[in-house]
Amino acid sequence: MKQLSLFILFPVFLTTLGEFFLKFNLNSVVIPFSYDGIKIIFSNPLILVGILMIVLGSILWIVAMSKYEMSFLYPFLSINYVVIIIGSQFFLNEEVSIWRYISIVFIIIGLIVISRSPYAKSDH
């Protein structure tokens, strides 16, 4: 259980937390789609912290991919979607329609079906 928490649950936690942090801080600034916008993004320390958390989470997930089989890992990816959709309703005060919940149900079932496919081992 400890290994599971470290290699799998921690990256999931870090990635989702990073996404919430990033979105929260992007909500409070105006960013034009131009070079000025890029400068604003990279000069804002809170935004950079969010990006860093997401990148670290991705790296740790890649480490998990080298340790576990994809067929084992894919269902854990589902936790990401559940946490993000519920969290964005409570932490970010977004209007989450029923269709968004329905969409992640399909996505999660799709991930589980893929994880059970016989060739999942030879992926990545």
Added chain:
Amino acid sequence: MINFMLLGVVFARTACDLSFKAAVQKLHFDSFDSIIPNLKKIFLSPFIYSGFLFGGINVLLWCFALTELDLSYAYPFLSISYLTIMIAAKFIFNEHIGRQKIIGLSLIALGTICLFIG
């Protein structure tokens, strides 16, 4: 415009994944001793650098997309990149897509369509 940003994220993510896959493709991590020579081979491959480039574009476009879009809309939308990655991997790396994967990917695509409905 903002949806092009989101599509750009999907494209960049796909290109990044495929680049890294191409970079590590011809390696053999047989034993602990093989790590350093393999690392050298990785950084000689041009694909590791294109991977980082696309990764950077991915992060940038994601930030732009999130300035206007809800996280609960944009993040599930990214799951369509599983579809694009597996299709591209079939054509570029000749990876086999079994029937179950096709069903799973169709479900993910269906989920993405639901995002547009609501």
